[in-house]
Amino acid sequence: MADAYTRIADAIVPSVYAQYSFEEHVQSLEIYQAGILFSDPAIASKLSMGGRSVDMPGWTDLGNDPSEPVNDDPADSIEMKKIGARREVAARNVRAQAWGIPDLTSILAGDDPQKLIVRRQTDYWQRANKLTLLGILKGVLADNIANDAGDLVRVTGASIVDTDIIEAAYLMGDRADKFKTIWMHSKQMKALKLADLIDYVPPSEQGGPLIPYYMGLRAVVDDDIPVAAGVYTAFMFKDKAILWNELPVNTEGGPLEFDRKPRQGHGGGVTEMVGRRHFVPHVPGTRFLDASSAGEFATDAELALAANWDRTASNVKNMTFIALKTTEA
Numbered sequence: 001m002a003d004a005y006t007r008i009a010d011a012i013v014p015s016v017y018a019q020y021s022f023e024e025h026v027q028s029l030e031i032y033q034a035g036i037l038f039s040d041p042a043i044a045s046k047l048s049m050g051g052r053s054v055d056m057p058g059w060t061d062l063g064n065d066p067s068e069p070v071n072d073d074p075a076d077s078i079e080m081k082k083i084g085a086r087r088e089v090a091a092r093n094v095r096a097q098a099w100g101i102p103d104l105t106s107i108l109a110g111d112d113p114q115k116l117i118v119r120r121q122t123d124y125w126q127r128a129n130k131l132t133l134l135g136i137l138k139g140v141l142a143d144n145i146a147n148d149a150g151d152l153v154r155v156t157g158a159s160i161v162d163t164d165i166i167e168a169a170y171l172m173g174d175r176a177d178k179f180k181t182i183w184m185h186s187k188q189m190k191a192l193k194l195a196d197l198i199d200y201v202p203p204s205e206q207g208g209p210l211i212p213y214y215m216g217l218r219a220v221v222d223d224d225i226p227v228a229a230g231v232y233t234a235f236m237f238k239d240k241a242i243l244w245n246e247l248p249v250n251t252e253g254g255p256l257e258f259d260r261k262p263r264q265g266h267g268g269g270v271t272e273m274v275g276r277r278h279f280v281p282h283v284p285g286t287r288f289l290d291a292s293s294a295g296e297f298a299t300d301a302e303l304a305l306a307a308n309w310d311r312t313a314s315n316v317k318n319m320t321f322i323a324l325k326t327t328e329a
Helices: 041-047 103-109 113-119 121-147 162-178 186-194
Strands: 053-059 085-091 093-102 153-155 179-184 199-201 211-214 217-221 231-238 242-247 256-261 270-282 286-288 309-311 321-327
Touching: 041 053, 053 270, 085 270, 093 103, 093 113, 093 121, 103 113, 113 121, 113 270, 121 153, 121 242, 121 270, 121 309, 121 321, 153 162, 162 179, 162 231, 162 321, 179 186, 186 217, 186 231
Parallel strands: 085 286, 153 321, 179 217
Antiparallel strands: 053 085, 093 270, 179 231, 199 211, 211 217, 231 321, 242 270, 256 270, 286 309
16 A cells, blocks of 8 residues: 555645644544453563464363262272363554655644644554454454354344343353443444433542443443444453553654655655554453464454454353344334
8 A cells, every 4th residue: 555645635724813623533432441451461571572472371160070978988089180271372463553744734734733643642542452352352253153153142133122131141141240341333322222221320429421321231332333234243241351461662663753754745854653552452261373364463354354263261151252233223
């Protein structure tokens, strides 16, 4: 793809005394405040050893064998049991994005887009990371449907109703009450609002913006939720469902690097900025296989492939999320 620069045609050249304004991005970032993500300092120490992924070996739990009564027979030895091990793998991600600004753009626009780009780095990367997270969830679900009988997915074939959350939660049997958050599309939220099923709770006794809840679950509404062929996929999460470690960008240029090109713009000059992030996302109970990645690190589209994932959790109850698929008008 060819380089793209913010040129005069992309800016507004204001009249005298007019103020240059910026339209805030409309995507929801509430998902980051909903308690879904957590970090593990132990992961950072493992990354110093290099590699494109992080191995996270662990033991399986003790079995459910019934206890046995003892006796006084010296020749009767109790049968020995064992525990097993399982291996989870998280994908390392090093991502970048670049912006180019000819100096003449700033002069004629009456405002400096370079300052804006710097100021908006945090929000940009939150939105970009959200798309990466959605890619991972899609991939884990695709593998689940292909290889685990789709036991993480509730498909209704109809618009969302009050019983759907109950049915979806009980995919995990006696762990159904562990869910804390539902991440849904605005059309799903609209259907629940029209049915008068949403409660609003202040975040504290001191007031503040009201937070929507549905059947005890914090409702996060976001139109980046996957929609395909009229099917909307909502996600229900347990507390601290997704491991997400943000790591230092230990390259020479750091997280935000500037480069001057004085000859470009026919001598007017161009400033290039490159933003970088280093992070390790992981869905507990899964293994990133890296079976279908063209480059050193998987793209969001590659993370969404079933071939790149395998579930290591032997029981669906040990997973941290489920999906609810509905159709909405």
